Amino acid sequence: MSASVDAPENATVDGVSTVDGVATADRAAATLDGFPAPAEPAHGVGNTDEVRGAAEAGYVVEALGVRRVFNGRAVLDGVDLRLRKGNFVALLGPSGTGKTTLLRILGGLDTADAGRVIVPRVRSTVFQEPRLIPAQRVWRNVVLGARRPRAARRRATDALAEVGIAGHANAWPRTLSGGEAQRVALARALVTEPDLLLLDEPFAALDALTRIRMHDLLAALCARHEPAVVLVTHDVDEAILLADRVLVLSGGAIALDQAVDIDKPRNRDDPRFLALRATLLEQLGVARTVGGGSTEVAASGHHPVDRNPTTDLH
Numbered sequence: 001m002s003a004s005v006d007a008p009e010n011a012t013v014d015g016v017s018t019v020d021g022v023a024t025a026d027r028a029a030a031t032l033d034g035f036p037a038p039a040e041p042a043h044g045v046g047n048t049d050e051v052r053g054a055a056e057a058g059y060v061v062e063a064l065g066v067r068r069v070f071n072g073r074a075v076l077d078g079v080d081l082r083l084r085k086g087n088f089v090a091l092l093g094p095s096g097t098g099k100t101t102l103l104r105i106l107g108g109l110d111t112a113d114a115g116r117v118i119v120p121r122v123r124s125t126v127f128q129e130p131r132l133i134p135a136q137r138v139w140r141n142v143v144l145g146a147r148r149p150r151a152a153r154r155r156a157t158d159a160l161a162e163v164g165i166a167g168h169a170n171a172w173p174r175t176l177s178g179g180e181a182q183r184v185a186l187a188r189a190l191v192t193e194p195d196l197l198l199l200d201e202p203f204a205a206l207d208a209l210t211r212i213r214m215h216d217l218l219a220a221l222c223a224r225h226e227p228a229v230v231l232v233t234h235d236v237d238e239a240i241l242l243a244d245r246v247l248v249l250s251g252g253a254i255a256l257d258q259a260v261d262i263d264k265p266r267n268r269d270d271p272r273f274l275a276l277r278a279t280l281l282e283q284l285g286v287a288r289t290v291g292g293g294s295t296e297v298a299a300s301g302h303h304p305v306d307r308n309p310t311t312d313l314h
């Protein structure tokens, strides 16, 4: 399905006029049912056949032949990714394989050198650090990107209640624990009701018990809001627990696209879970597996970090 073409920035790629390398389908265009003609896409992108075609096919995200070159090296070279509303994919891969780069391109924070990227206009990113503004109270942090500031306070309160920390609305960010701060970041990401939620190792800095709670929270929020989700993680178990599909990025492209056909909530002792974990670790070049705990691909990309949820407390 690769449609990779070499093209300079701010040029027409495969007929999709791009301002920043990302063609943006508007919310209506990206819905599955009752598809109307795309209207007013962001970034000055015209109503192209490609944007319309992706939406008509039911894709919220359509990235084809994505290429990104840094210092003469193609970090991404022919990445294809299509997502429908409610799809949840986890993106695994050794360190430096371009996971964050792909996420940044989907989020409009970076530009593909070639290929076609269609994403919905309303999208949010959660990073490993909560990135809260210290001088703003929690509720104001939540509604920073709100489009209707008048109802902001109520919407912030609702969003904070949804992530379980309504009582902290008036707090300053510095008074929050790491888990609470990341809940605020999640509330901020969801308050705009994004069609695409991009998560870049959002739980990596949290202790193991908080991480488990955040997994449950994220699963519940995604079931309710049904955005398309791309989760970058080094934690193979996290990927299997949460995602409907696990992708492995290797050699600049998606080397494995594996459906997770296990009922939710998923149990790490389930034989299907264990089998999939072994498959993914093998794909990642990791020979060792760990029973019971989470198996994380270390930053070097070649060795797992053994974790035990009951003892891995910071």
Ligand SMILES: Nc1ncnc2c1ncn2[C@@H]1O[C@H](COP(=O)(O)OP(=O)(O)OP(=O)(O)O)[C@@H](O)[C@H]1O
Pocket (backbone or CB within 6 Å): 070, 071, 075, 093, 094, 095, 096, 097, 098, 099, 100, 101, 102, 299
């Ligand atoms: N702005 C940039 N300029 C130059 N090189 C870059 C830039 N951004 C990323 N790179 C390089 O691209 C490669 C991929 O980086 P990226 O952060 O996307 O990898 P990753 O898979 O997310 O890694 P990790 O798992 O360690 O977070 C790395 O070699 C990185 O140094």
